[in-house]
Amino acid sequence: MEKIEFEQLKEELYYEKLENGLDVYILPKKGFNKTYATFTTKYGSIDNHFKPFGKDEFTKVPDGIAHFLEHKLFEKEDGDVFQQFSRQGASANAFTSFTRTAYLFSSTSHVEKNLETLMDFVQEPYFTEKTVEKEKGIIGQEITMYDDNPDWRLYYGVIENMFQKHPVKIDIAGTKESISHITKDMLYECYNTFYHPSNMLLFVVGAVEPTQIMKQIKENQAKKDYSAQPEIERIFESEIEEVAQKKQVLKMNVQTPKCIVGIKAPSSTLQGQEMLKKELSINIMLDILFGKSSVGYTELYNEGLIDDSFSYDFSQELGFGFAMAGGDTNDPEKLENRITSILMDAKTGSIFNNENLVRARKKKIGAFLRAINSPEYIANQFTRYAFNDMDLFEVVPVLEGITVEDIKAAASDLIDEKRFTVCQVVPK
Amino acid sequence: MGVISETIKEMQGYKLHVVQTEKFKTNTIVWKMKAPLTKDQVTQRALLPHVLQASTAGFPTTAKLRSYLDDLYGANMFVDVSKKGEYQVISLSIEVANEKFLSDSTPLLAKAMELLSEMIRNPLADNGSFDSETVDKEKRTLKQRIQSVYDDKMRYSSFRLIQEMCAGEPYALPVNGELEAVDKITATSLYEYYQKAFAEDELDLYVIGDVSPEQVATTASTLFQFAERTPKESNSLNGANREEKTIKEKQDVKQGKLNIGYRTNIKYGDRDYYALQLFNGIYGGFSHSKLFLNVREKNSLAYYVASRLESHKGLMMVMSGVEFENFDLAVKIIKEQMEAMKSGDFTEEEIDQTKAVIENQLLETLDTARGMVELLYHNVVSKVEVSLDDWLKGMQETTKDEVVAVANKVNLDTIYFLTGMEAAE
Numbered sequence: 001m002e003k004i005e006f007e008q009l010k011e012e013l014y015y016e017k018l019e020n021g022l023d024v025y026i027l028p029k030k031g032f033n034k035t036y037a038t039f040t041t042k043y044g045s046i047d048n049h050f051k052p053f054g055k056d057e058f059t060k061v062p063d064g065i066a067h068f069l070e071h072k073l074f075e076k077e078d079g080d081v082f083q084q085f086s087r088q089g090a091s092a093n094a095f096t097s098f099t100r101t102a103y104l105f106s107s108t109s110h111v112e113k114n115l116e117t118l119m120d121f122v123q124e125p126y127f128t129e130k131t132v133e134k135e136k137g138i139i140g141q142e143i144t145m146y147d148d149n150p151d152w153r154l155y156y157g158v159i160e161n162m163f164q165k166h167p168v169k170i171d172i173a174g175t176k177e178s179i180s181h182i183t184k185d186m187l188y189e190c191y192n193t194f195y196h197p198s199n200m201l202l203f204v205v206g207a208v209e210p211t212q213i214m215k216q217i218k219e220n221q222a223k224k225d226y227s228a229q230p231e232i233e234r235i236f237e238s239e240i241e242e243v244a245q246k247k248q249v250l251k252m253n254v255q256t257p258k259c260i261v262g263i264k265a266p267s268s269t270l271q272g273q274e275m276l277k278k279e280l281s282i283n284i285m286l287d288i289l290f291g292k293s294s295v296g297y298t299e300l301y302n303e304g305l306i307d308d309s310f311s312y313d314f315s316q317e318l319g320f321g322f323a324m325a326g327g328d329t330n331d332p333e334k335l336e337n338r339i340t341s342i343l344m345d346a347k348t349g350s351i352f353n354n355e356n357l358v359r360a361r362k363k364k365i366g367a368f369l370r371a372i373n374s375p376e377y378i379a380n381q382f383t384r385y386a387f388n389d390m391d392l393f394e395v396v397p398v399l400e401g402i403t404v405e406d407i408k409a410a411a412s413d414l415i416d417e418k419r420f421t422v423c424q425v426v427p428k
Numbered sequence: 429m430g431v432i433s434e435t436i437k438e439m440q441g442y443k444l445h446v447v448q449t450e451k452f453k454t455n456t457i458v459w460k461m462k463a464p465l466t467k468d469q470v471t472q473r474a475l476l477p478h479v480l481q482a483s484t485a486g487f488p489t490t491a492k493l494r495s496y497l498d499d500l501y502g503a504n505m506f507v508d509v510s511k512k513g514e515y516q517v518i519s520l521s522i523e524v525a526n527e528k529f530l531s532d533s534t535p536l537l538a539k540a541m542e543l544l545s546e547m548i549r550n551p552l553a554d555n556g557s558f559d560s561e562t563v564d565k566e567k568r569t570l571k572q573r574i575q576s577v578y579d580d581k582m583r584y585s586s587f588r589l590i591q592e593m594c595a596g597e598p599y600a601l602p603v604n605g606e607l608e609a610v611d612k613i614t615a616t617s618l619y620e621y622y623q624k625a626f627a628e629d630e631l632d633l634y635v636i637g638d639v640s641p642e643q644v645a646t647t648a649s650t651l652f653q654f655a656e657r658t659p660k661e662s663n664s665l666n667g668a669n670r671e672e673k674t675i676k677e678k679q680d681v682k683q684g685k686l687n688i689g690y691r692t693n694i695k696y697g698d699r700d701y702y703a704l705q706l707f708n709g710i711y712g713g714f715s716h717s718k719l720f721l722n723v724r725e726k727n728s729l730a731y732y733v734a735s736r737l738e739s740h741k742g743l744m745m746v747m748s749g750v751e752f753e754n755f756d757l758a759v760k761i762i763k764e765q766m767e768a769m770k771s772g773d774f775t776e777e778e779i780d781q782t783k784a785v786i787e788n789q790l791l792e793t794l795d796t797a798r799g800m801v802e803l804l805y806h807n808v809v810s811k812v813e814v815s816l817d818d819w820l821k822g823m824q825e826t827t828k829d830e831v832v833a834v835a836n837k838v839n840l841d842t843i844y845f846l847t848g849m850e851a852a853e
Contacts, residue, residue, distance in 0.1 A: 009529055031451030033791040080725060086716040089784035108791040109784070137728030144683040145731055145749045148581050253680040254579040256572060293494035301490070307569045309576070328572060359498045366502030366525045369453040373796070428680065
């Protein structure tokens, strides 16, 4: 077991790669009552075209299957895993993103039992035709719940506009139609391909003693029989540089219109430190352009174009990325024009200087300290970073090394009219 | 040694609560002001904190104030207005990095406390009036905040249930105030209200982090001084038990939103409050509860179905999203589960399970500074002194008979269903 110390942060991280390929990280949090653990596979909604384990031909699976599988892992022959976790005083949950599926629990007692339950339920699938059919009703209601949510529709509308082929444009939960084709055999095929320990990461953070926890995890894993698995082959068709669709206006049952401007990032194969630096540079750029202390935000707010729902964000994974800015507005056309012009002005780089860089950097460093108060943030973000060969604990050093030139380069690289798209939600 | 140690000190016009803990990388300051929820004041109280956080005399624009916060290593400042039973509580919070984790040793906590004092004691005002431009902007944003409830159908249906169920009671007032009242507020009338609120509200200051209670008290005593006051009590009104009523409303939605309100007749601080918590946990609070098992897992009717308590008003609300045509079936199952609770049709195992998860939930709440403040503030609202240890012990000692007794005090009041335009009558 390797120990990594972060002196300034007063944190210690323990790491070991097990024989079956599983990456295990443990971070003790002094003074905390709870322990939070995530068991995550590098498998999300975009992984819909791949070579199944043990087969020679590529296959395409129905939209929403990764999320469907996540639901179904909780059900076992002798009942529901939620019951077992709550008997052990834990609260359990799971989520599926574009690139990951994570299973998790948090508890303030019986940590070892709960950890055992987490590892075992994820590694012992039990799918039957009957339980698969039953789940279609439940997930169908999950899908209609989101259909009624204008913010959700707006966010996914922007992503749909951006991409022509990349499966990030597909709803994570799929549609009622697409999930109707899911069978138990398909679930097993996906499970056997993507849930091998060598494609997974286990993170435990909180009130734990690392040596004891690592020993328990190793013993649990040693009991299970995993043969070595070759690299998983996935197919992503090549994606165009420009957006697939410039604009989409959704008519919904709302009183206040909404508008988001999206920017499709140039496709990139960056991983590791370079990816981290690019991500942080773009985040700082957005803070300088749209943060509450910025000229842009002040003008938009004073002009009555935005309110507290205004937000901005940059997301990236291997093969895709996008930035967004927007929120509720009385005048979606005008907000769209104003955001676009703030971005186009920024492309020249003249707005960026040492003063606003230093300020934005301080803000980011403070936000990082605040974030690492949260075991949930540490486990989830660390995993996301690790799946892209980045290191969460490099955030502060990388921030400290970012220069005005880096921000200018990030702006000129990202900002381009052909990569802009807009989604609006307007009253019917 | 209890699970949490809170030092409470009477200060001039307010109480100072300090929790010293080393577990966070940040220090958190929360200023709370509480007054009865009334139609006359609700909209002004919803607006006031947003005006206070927009600018101050020393930082006359939002950009200047926000730049200063960024310079304090991204001090996170936010305001919130909430209902606690029939009180309306304003919170102003600042969370700031603890400089011992930074290479820069600027004393951030003291600066953050100074800034909070500046916001509440030195607003941008002149001649008995706030800056009118600031007030106008914040009035516009408040209107949008009030309207936003109509666009989020899950929030809307919760709001409509309370409006119908508590009609005539202060609790029916919306926390963000009333649209038609916003226009009547002026920079001068709001300034008058600001002075009244600081003269009459019950005031509490919480500081959580790696801090010394004595030092915080010294700093606070110079930064915050207010006139002594006797806080006003709310004239709590509770609707009498009555025949259940059903309200259906049609809108252009794809999924029906079902919200059911019950009167529990039990509040935080009451002797049977622990049994009520257990009751709610067994019935609908968690993913092992009867509602989740029967509405979702057995009958596939819903994705979400849960119950939650309003601890200071004595209400319990069930919420779920179902197909329009499944309304009758969902209500039938939800009622059957309530009958099961009333007749004691639940096991010792369900009780133990629920005790374990409630204990877990309480202890986990203490792992965030804001969670700690919210838990401790229950005592201020209820004027009782329940320690976390009392709470945990009281809950663990609760018996099945006590839970059944509570179940039999709970009455269904109103069923609200937001259904589609095309749904059958």
